[in-house]
Amino acid sequence: MAADDSLAVTPFGSCPLPKSRYDHILLGHGSGGQLTADLIQRLFLPGFANDVLGALEDQATLRDCRLQIADCRLQIGSSNLQSAICNLQSGWVAFTTDSFVVRPLFFPGGDIGRLAVHGTVNDLAVGGARPMYLSAAFILEEGLPLVDLQRIVASMRAACREAGVALVTGDTKVVDRGKGDGVFITTSGIGLVPEGRSLSIHAARPGDRILVSGTLGDHGIAIMSVREGLEFETVLESDTASLAGLTEAILEACPSTRCMRDPTRGGLSSALNELAAASRVGVELDEAAVPLRPEVRGACEMLGLDPLYVANEGKLIAVVPPEDAERVLAAMRAHPLGRNAALIGEVVAGHPGMVILRSRVGGERVVTLLAGEQLPRIC
């Protein structure tokens, strides 16, 4: 793509901003595809310039920041003596941030608050961290009904409890009516990556198998189904969920899991393309093996959408050494969030950086990064 790197005077100093045909931010910049990748590569990475950020993992493991936590439980003995069993765990701090702008605020299967907790927890969990603490900053639009905010907070509290994390700090700001979308939530999360664990999207090797924890496209289609202009009569639920238990089950079955990712915006395609690029390997995907709910498939067919590009909020992919694949698959399927887990592909040495899919019909094609926002098509 032609990039005219002209120097421009910007708040970042002389950070070169590429000449792009867009002067304004577009929706496509948030879709998790090519435009998002460009914005990160050309604006944010050079702007903030550091190695940890540059690795572009889902969370930052701060390897110069050791952590020791005491996980203490009280035991009451028969003679009323109390003793404390303390489990000392050491490892490194994992740190992540995320923001949530979903519309509508309340959708089948969840709401923006629940999504915020799960999304942050999952970013930590897929990096092998045990999620511990969250922060949440709210940007509220003037005029938001208080009962809505109460619902969101209650939902977040329940989600935190389920995920075993505590929301320990926060902030609130209000913007004028019309300048927000009801609620925006920005979170950060801190977790512990136990000593000895090292997952990374740079770690995939030829021969590794790619597993997915369940059906794809559920969240994106659920959101679309309640958006104006595209309503379905059927109610489809988002799959939003905390994956922390599932990731632990996977890592217990296979400590040498290369990496895990949650395919959120941009869908499976973005997650696999990022993996292929970071590890400099090829990925081969079997279309027939990708699990899809029939309703999601029906909706995608009807709107002309490709499920490989649709967002998920309660699913993960795991890249594991070939000899461990069966065992990990069994461990996933034994977990409530992994019942439909499947082996969908393989890491190969050929065509590095590229994801190739074999279609049901026996043909093949390259799965490229989403260009902009996926829009329903007429033809």
Added chain:
Amino acid sequence: MCLGIPGKVIETYRENDVLMGKVDFSGISKRVCLEHVHGVQPGEYVLVHVGFALSRLDEAEAGRVFALLEEMNQFDELKIPLADEPGVG
């Protein structure tokens, strides 16, 4: 062009004096205008394009490509290599 997919009619009703229906696509249902497939009954399949039923699907005709494939079984019997094996294409 023209993304059209088959869906199953679940029910029909009139709205603003036009025949409408609830059509199912593998568990997803959508309101579709059935005005140009008058007489369609629940259980039948229609071809839907942008919320509009263009035609009814004919089950008997739908089997035609498979009849053609049956004729082609003669290729199997002659043991001619298939398209993705060496020596062909």
Added chain:
Amino acid sequence: MKYVDEYRDGGAARKLATAIAHTVTRPWTIMEVCGGQTHTIVKSGIDRLLPPQVELVHGPGCPVCVTSLEMIDRAHAIASRPEVTFCSFGDMLRVPGSRGDLLQLKSQGSDVRVVYSPLDAVNLAAARPERQVVFFAIGFETTAPPNAMAVWMARKRRLTNFSVLVSHVLVPPMITALLQAPGNRVRGFLGPGHVCTVMGTGEYEPIARRYRVPVVVTGFEPLDLLEGVFRTVRQLEAGRAEVENQYARAVRDEGNPASRRLIEDVFEVCDRKWRGVGLIPKSGFKLRYEYRDHDAERRFEVADIETQESSLCISGQILKGLKKPHDCPAFGKECTPQSPLGATMVSAEGACAAYHAYGRHLAVYSGRPRGGAENAPLRGRPLNRGAGP
């Protein structure tokens, strides 16, 4: 999914591909008319299953791509007005006009909305009487019945705040223009399956006869396309030039009489300018005088704008099947889906966009000459489906 899954069966596909390989004795160039057919071909990799003698060229069957620059500019002008709620099919939003696309207009604050169906726009107009709701009525004949129904319903419900910007295009005049163009290599057509559910197959008889080209009306699933190619090749080898109906499960020879009556009532044939191709006489629909109250061009008095198409863009040659996307020096470089220069890159169904989306510009396909190597597998071996080493 019934009527879908059966037509995606891998074993059946291979059989059809083999049958084609065994029927063909010399090179044939066949054009699939519809963008949706192009999409399936490229997405399922069907063209790569065919023997090297069969070349598929992609037709201008994408109404989004061929909507003229003037029409996009008119849409832009209307949508910029503060009182207008501009409704459109999703993929039209990214088509670039002289001053940008509708998506950019939306990012600047205009009320531009995606709708799935024109009937949704009518309902929106009824629900929001204070807004001027305009629907961008594009499409081939397939979309004419729903668009006509929308106008008819608006009139019936006396919705004075609903109008349509019409830019329908018709297939038979386009095919004829293609066959008359110098340098045409197309010898047979996979006809437009969904257009024919509405219009029937009769319009293609005179074309088949006059130009001695088989026209096989074809569906959109992989097996439909393979069967369509098989039947076309079979005719070509036998020296026949007839209209066949491969998509008989959805297409009747007479089409849909009720739809044709409504189209006749609401629209009339007019000349149309096709982006990348030029003016084709009597190749479009416009609203009849009786429905002028719902004609957005009249209501908003949008003036014509001079257009400049990129000199780099060879859309016209691609649309006529004379060149392939990767023949274009700008393909994948100056011209990408994010920054399209011409018609065939703008919509997901355009040949260039389809090729780009499925990676045909990438190194893995480069350096392959036409002929057998073009159809060799991308990788050397089949996908390993087993878990374990």
